[in-house]
Structure formats: C-alpha cells, structure tokens
Amino acid sequence: MPIENACASLSSQKIGWHDKKWTNWSNFTLNQQKITTKTYLIPINVNKSRKNQYFIIKHQKKTYKSINYKNKK
Incomplete structure (x- = not known):
C-alpha cells in the first residue's frame, strides 16, 4: 500500500474522533502524516511477519x- 493511501485511510478513520483531535491531525503537514503513518505501520508489519514465522516453525515441529x-513403529 502506498504511503499516501495509508495516510488517507488513517485520516478517514479519524473522522469519528473528537473535533479537537481531528484538527490536530489535519494540521500536520503531509510529511508529518507520512512519518506518523510509517511509525504506525512498521509494528503491524513486524507482527504479521512474526506470526508467519511462528506458524512456519510450529508446522515444521509437527511435521518433524x-x-x-x-x-x-
């Protein structure tokens, strides 16, 4: 997912926020939004890869x- 799309999706999720918080997010420059989004998305990707590694290791142990x-026998 391109970072601009990630920023847009995060911005659309923040519509339900209180007006003050939404104003704070919309006052960020695009570069600040990109940096914030990257720091938010990196842990998500790391967790996904860890879950995949755990599944592979678990599957290998069962097979072994x-x-x-x-x-x-």
Missing part, C-alpha cells in the same frame, strides 16, 4: 514429530 513417530 509425525515423521519420527512413524519411523519408531
């Missing part, structure tokens, strides 16, 4: 255990 179990 099932292979060992079959060989013991």
Whole structure:
C-alpha cells in the first residue's frame, strides 16, 4: 500500500474522533502524516511477519514429530 493511501485511510478513520483531535491531525503537514503513518505501520508489519514465522516453525515441529513417530513403529 502506498504511503499516501495509508495516510488517507488513517485520516478517514479519524473522522469519528473528537473535533479537537481531528484538527490536530489535519494540521500536520503531509510529511508529518507520512512519518506518523510509517511509525504506525512498521509494528503491524513486524507482527504479521512474526506470526508467519511462528506458524512456519510450529508446522515444521509437527511435521518433524509425525515423521519420527512413524519411523519408531
């Protein structure tokens, strides 16, 4: 997702905010909004990759255990 689209989606989510908070966000320059959005999106991407890594590791362990179990019989 381009950073401009991310800024726009975050801005649209802030419509429900109190007017004072919305004014603070809209007073940011575009560059400030981009920086704020990047710092917000980076942890989300890190968490997604961690969940994917955990799933892969968990799946590999199950596969390894099932292979060992079959060989013991």
